[in-house]
Amino acid sequence: MMINKDKVTIVKVGGKVVEDPDSLKLLLSDFAHIEGFKLLVHGGGRSATKLASTLNIESKMVNGRRITDEPMLKVVTMVYGGLVNKKIVAQLQALHINALGLTGADMNVIHSIKRPIKDIDYGYVGDVDRVDSSMLSLLIHQNIVPVMAPLTHDGNGNILNTNADSIAGEVAKALAPIFDVTLVFCFEKAGVLRDENDDNSVIRDITYEEFKKYTADGTIQGGMIPKLENSFSALDSGVKEVIITSAFALGKENGTHIKK
Amino acid sequence: MMINKDKVTIVKVGGKVVEDPDSLKLLLSDFAHIEGFKLLVHGGGRSATKLASTLNIESKMVNGRRITDEPMLKVVTMVYGGLVNKKIVAQLQALHINALGLTGADMNVIHSIKRPIKDIDYGYVGDVDRVDSSMLSLLIHQNIVPVMAPLTHDGNGNILNTNADSIAGEVAKALAPIFDVTLVFCFEKAGVLRDENDDNSVIRDITYEEFKKYTADGTIQGGMIPKLENSFSALDSGVKEVIITSAFALGKENGTHIKK
Numbered sequence: 429m430m431i432n433k434d435k436v437t438i439v440k441v442g443g444k445v446v447e448d449p450d451s452l453k454l455l456l457s458d459f460a461h462i463e464g465f466k467l468l469v470h471g472g473g474r475s476a477t478k479l480a481s482t483l484n485i486e487s488k489m490v491n492g493r494r495i496t497d498e499p500m501l502k503v504v505t506m507v508y509g510g511l512v513n514k515k516i517v518a519q520l521q522a523l524h525i526n527a528l529g530l531t532g533a534d535m536n537v538i539h540s541i542k543r544p545i546k547d548i549d550y551g552y553v554g555d556v557d558r559v560d561s562s563m564l565s566l567l568i569h570q571n572i573v574p575v576m577a578p579l580t581h582d583g584n585g586n587i588l589n590t591n592a593d594s595i596a597g598e599v600a601k602a603l604a605p606i607f608d609v610t611l612v613f614c615f616e617k618a619g620v621l622r623d624e625n626d627d628n629s630v631i632r633d634i635t636y637e638e639f640k641k642y643t644a645d646g647t648i649q650g651g652m653i654p655k656l657e658n659s660f661s662a663l664d665s666g667v668k669e670v671i672i673t674s675a676f677a678l679g680k681e682n683g684t685h686i687k688k
Numbered sequence: 689m690m691i692n693k694d695k696v697t698i699v700k701v702g703g704k705v706v707e708d709p710d711s712l713k714l715l716l717s718d719f720a721h722i723e724g725f726k727l728l729v730h731g732g733g734r735s736a737t738k739l740a741s742t743l744n745i746e747s748k749m750v751n752g753r754r755i756t757d758e759p760m761l762k763v764v765t766m767v768y769g770g771l772v773n774k775k776i777v778a779q780l781q782a783l784h785i786n787a788l789g790l791t792g793a794d795m796n797v798i799h800s801i802k803r804p805i806k807d808i809d810y811g812y813v814g815d816v817d818r819v820d821s822s823m824l825s826l827l828i829h830q831n832i833v834p835v836m837a838p839l840t841h842d843g844n845g846n847i848l849n850t851n852a853d854s855i856a857g858e859v860a861k862a863l864a865p866i867f868d869v870t871l872v873f874c875f876e877k878a879g880v881l882r883d884e885n886d887d888n889s890v891i892r893d894i895t896y897e898e899f900k901k902y903t904a905d906g907t908i909q910g911g912m913i914p915k916l917e918n919s920f921s922a923l924d925s926g927v928k929e930v931i932i933t934s935a936f937a938l939g940k941e942n943g944t945h946i947k948k
Contacts, residue, residue, distance in 0.1 A: 479766075483742060502771060506739075509789075510770025511762060514839065514847050518793040522845035528794045529769075533778040535788045535832060566830075572795060579774065585782035587774050 435464045436568060436607040440596035442471030443615040445675040446512060455614070456516065458678035460523040465568045465607065468520075468527075469576045469596040472512035476504050492651050496551040496589040504589050508577040516575050527573045532556075532580030533587060535563050538595065540580035540588050554580045554588025556595065559602035568607075597658035604666035611667050612683075613655055614675040619684035620656070622647060627674075635687045636660050659686040695724045696828060696867040700856035702731030703875040705935040706772060715874070716776065718938035720783040725828045725867065728780075728787075729836045729856040732772035736764050752911050756811040756849040764849050768837040776835050787833045792816075792840030793847060795823050798855065800840035800848050814840045814848025816855065819862035828867075857918035864926035871927050872943075873915055874935040879944035880916070882907055887934075895947045896920050919946040 439459055445451045459468060473494065477487045480503045488495040496504065513529040520527035532538025532554075540554030567574060576599065578592035593613065600611040622629035634642070639656050642648040648656065659670040663686060673683025699719055705711045719728060733754065737747045740763045748755040756764065773789040780787035792798025792814075800814030827834060836859065838852035853873065860871040882889035894902070899916050902908040908916065919930040923946060933943025 505774050506766035506770040508770070509774045510766040510768070514765050514769045514791055514793060517791070518841045518847050519845045521793055521796055521841060522843060526795055529789075529791070531774055531777070531789070533774060533781055533787075533789075535786055536781055570826075581778045581781060583782060585779040587778050 433606065433608045434569075435610065436603060437462050437464065437466045437610045437612065438469065438596055438600050438603070439466065439612045439614060439678065440469040440592060441614050441675055442473070442592055443675075444474065445614070445616060446470055446472055447474045451675065452516070453519070455675045455678065456519050456523060458676070460520065460525050462679055465571075467564075467568065467574045467576065467599065468516065469578070469592050469599065470508075470512055470516060471578055471592040472504075472508045475512060476500075476507040479503050479507055490548050490550070493550060493553065493591065494589060495549075496553050498552070501552040501587065501589065505579060505587050508579050509587075513575060513577040520573065520575065525573050526571055527575045528567065529575045529577065531577050531587065532590065532595075536560055536581075536583075537563055538580040538590070538598070539583055540590055542582055542586070542588060552586065552588050554582060554590045556580060556590060556598040559598050561602040561606060564599070564603065565606045593655055593658050597662050600662045600667045600670075601665040604662075604668075609667045610669040610671070611659070611662055612678065613659070613670075613672045614678060614683075616675065618674045618677070618682065619672050620648065620652060630682070631684050633685050633687050656686070660688075663688045693866065693868045694829075695870065696863060697722050697724065697726045697870045697872065698729065698856055698860050698863070699726065699872045699874060699938065700729040700852055701874050701935055702733070702852055703935075704734065705874070705876060706730055706732055707734045711935065712776070713779070715935045715938065716779050716783060718936070720780065720785050722939055725831075727824075727828065727834045727836065727859065728776065729838070729852050729859065730768075730772055730776060731838055731852040732764075732768045735772060736760075736767040739763050739767055750808050750810070753810060753813065753851065754849060755809075756813050758812070761812040761847065761849065765839060765847050768839050769847075773835060773837045780833065780835065785833050786831055787835045788827060789835045789837065791837050791847065792850065792855075796820055796841075796843075797823055798840040798850070798858070799843055800850055802842055802846070802848060812846065812848050814842060814850045816840060816850060816858040819858050821862040821866060824859070824863065825866045851914075853915055853918050857922050860922045860927045861925040864922075864928075869927045870929040870931070871919070871922055872938065873919070873930075873932045874938060874943075876935065878934045878937070878942065879932050880908065880912060890942070891944050893945050893947050916946070920948075923948045
């Protein structure tokens with residue numbers, strides 16, 4: 429039996445875009461114009477680093493992930509859950525988008541597990557364990573637009589710092605049985621680039637085999653690798669479409685389309 | 689026609705209780721044991737003052753209200769909307785209470801108006817204009833427990849700092865047509881005291897006439913006056929019961945009962 433599912437667009441935005449007021453304003457205006465149901469996942473790492481530095485708390489990163497000891501957990505809870513999240517929610521409300529800021533603790537929407545200590549103790553960092561799609565879809569069907577901060581909880585009263593790309597990917601997967609999900613990762617660059625310094629070198633389509641080839645020859649490296657791994661994993665779990673594009677090309681047919 | 693309304697208990701907690709981990713834990717455990725629908729409103733002023741001080745931002749208070757310039761708005765957004773709110777939400781989840789942290793901007797639940805400049809420019813301070821009871825009651829009926837930070841928004845993209853007692857009072861009034869509302873203000877002291885240094889001097893019941901008498905003779909003064917004014921105004925607007933009590937006597941028949 430063929431069932432027509434509603435569409436939902438999940439946009440993940442991170443990097444400088446979130447922190448620069450003018451860029452953020454542009455992005456939110458484009459986001460507001462996306463038709464149909466939608467959900468936003470944001471980062472905020474630069475603001476967290478800035479506040480930590482003002483408070484004389486050192487930012488330690490390993491493989492692009494933040495070591496989150498207790499003082500740093502306070503910083504990210506304040507910055508992601510408060511400063512960045514509420515700024516975005518208030519600005520979306522001004523654009524007549526009925527935004528609702530959420531961490532994973534709110535309504536228990538994302539339960540995570542504190543990352544086990546192997547070589548590195550990441551501290552209060554959580555890996556997504558379970559997304560409550562029923563509560564999210566109930567809200568979305570009420571025309572509420574969830575705005576998700578990169579924070580989850582362990583069910584024992586602790587907030588955990590969680591990668592925003594992973595949250596976007598896991599939420600997309602959890603909603604895939606209920607909605608036709610388009611997942612858009614957007615950032616400063618125009619997409620996945622053949623030459624990271626040339627915004628005209630966007631790879632328009634990329635299959636998993638091509639991804640493997642590009643990582644082997646060094647064309648794709650760094651933070652783009654987990655982003656693409658998230659993307660392929662989302663497609664494998666029923667997400668309809670994954671796009672990596674510029675924060676200033678939302679809703680346009682630009683960027684890199686990930687192919688199954 | 690007699691309509692049986694569901695009960696909801698609205699608890700406002702402020703003062704030192706919110707900031708001391710052990711007190712907060714006790715309070716949240718008592719709150720979790722309140723039967724039926726419930727909603728929590730919290731403050732967090734001491735933590736805001738502390739963070740501001742570490743950031744070399746001066747806390748200026750006039751008549752017990754915080755002057756909120758742009759740097760201070762960032763501080764209160766981080767502390768109330770992030771740090772305090774998410775800590776409470778995560779701890780309630782651990783107690784199997786399905787908490788949802790909210791500012792007024794979230795789902796547009798509380799729209800406020802920036803306080804006009806008369807003698808004093810309070811800055812980004814908002815007075816409650818409208819509470820969306822329909823969205824709150826929808827959530828409450830889903831067994832969601834809203835946890836409200838003392839922040840609202842002006843609909844133009846600005847978060848505004850808003851007194852937590854006022855939020856509790858206005859939310860209670862807005863929910864009164866839908867629920868039988870009990871509003872509980874709780875704090876360090878045992879209730880409204882005849883002698884502020886003697887916790888055994890609780891005034892058990894207080895009418896509006898008695899309140900006027902007590903303020904005239906100086907028995908009641910300071911921050912207790914607006915709290916009681918909020919209480920009488922709530923009763924006038926259909927709130928069933930208002931109690932001012934100790935944060936450690938939640939659910940007990942102690943404290944001061946406000947009489948119409």
